[in-house]
Amino acid sequence: MDLKKLYDGIINDGVNFTTKQIKEWGYSSRDIKKLIDEEIIRRVKIGHYEFLDVNKLYIYGKRLLYNDKDMARKCFIRCLEIDPKHGGATFNLFLRD
Numbered sequence: 001m002d003l004k005k006l007y008d009g010i011i012n013d014g015v016n017f018t019t020k021q022i023k024e025w026g027y028s029s030r031d032i033k034k035l036i037d038e039e040i041i042r043r044v045k046i047g048h049y050e051f052l053d054v055n056k057l058y059i060y061g062k063r064l065l066y067n068d069k070d071m072a073r074k075c076f077i078r079c080l081e082i083d084p085k086h087g088g089a090t091f092n093l094f095l096r097d
Contacts, residue, residue: 001031003040006051007060011074015051015082022049054082058089065092 005025013021022032022041032049035041040053051057061075072092079089 001034003056003060006035006040007057007075008071010051010057011071011078015078016044017049017051019047019049051082054079054086054089057082058086061089061092 006022006027009017009021009025019032027035032041036043036049040056041049041051044050057075058079061072061079064072064075076089076093079086080093083089
């Protein structure tokens with residue numbers, strides 16, 4: 001499953017989102033279940049989810065550095081929102097500023 005749309009959605013809309021949002025990003029109910037099973041997201045309550053996998057989001061941000069530095073910066077900020085002690089995100093924000 002391609003997670004690019006999920007990562008872009010998280011970066012632009014935040015780490016908390018609804019079923020409606022994730023479906024707008026192109027994911028089906030089956031995809032949502034798989035994301036939950038793989039602990040990439042978790043259901044907070046019916047229709048509401050939270051993104052969990054900060055390390056995969058960080059790796060996505062590192063790839064963005066080559067093409068879109070502004071989006072990469074937003075990505076690292078989201079990583080710190082999920083895990084305020086994430087060393088890689090902190091380093092990249094400090095290094096790029």
